[in-house]
Amino acid sequence: MAESKIKARDWIVYASEDGGTTYKPIACLTSNELTSSNAPIDASSKCGNEFLTGDKLEQSISVEGFAITETGTPAKVSASKIYDLQIDKTVFKAKISKAVPVTGDITYTGDVFVSEFTESSADGELNNFTATLTVALPPMTQSVTA
Numbered sequence: 001m002a003e004s005k006i007k008a009r010d011w012i013v014y015a016s017e018d019g020g021t022t023y024k025p026i027a028c029l030t031s032n033e034l035t036s037s038n039a040p041i042d043a044s045s046k047c048g049n050e051f052l053t054g055d056k057l058e059q060s061i062s063v064e065g066f067a068i069t070e071t072g073t074p075a076k077v078s079a080s081k082i083y084d085l086q087i088d089k090t091v092f093k094a095k096i097s098k099a100v101p102v103t104g105d106i107t108y109t110g111d112v113f114v115s116e117f118t119e120s121s122a123d124g125e126l127n128n129f130t131a132t133l134t135v136a137l138p139p140m141t142q143s144v145t146a
Helices: 079-087
Strands: 011-016 028-038 057-066 092-098 106-120 128-135 141-144
Touching (some): 079 106
Antiparallel strands (some): 011 092, 092 106, 106 128
């Protein structure tokens, strides 16, 4: 069975403001991360250590990138738009996938909201931002490109 590595530069986070019909990449990302956790229930006693699968699944997407300004018809979702989505408490569709998926590539999609947003500007550096997109109703849908 052949295998291929996924280059981090190809793994992109997209946002959709029209319910998932069209997706745009989020700004100019320098890194992104999908986190999924299911906290175990400690059922340990004097009879021995035991852990049960927890009932609470939590997922989030962390993004970091350069803030951009776009005029005309935007090709990306800018940091300022991410800020607006947070302030408006908007739930929107997000997708993580390769820029050009091929057979066997995995794509994750789900409804998210912006739970954290930070914008920073150090002297001599580009203005950048970080944001956490919390999955509103986990789990995200995982699909494999046919």
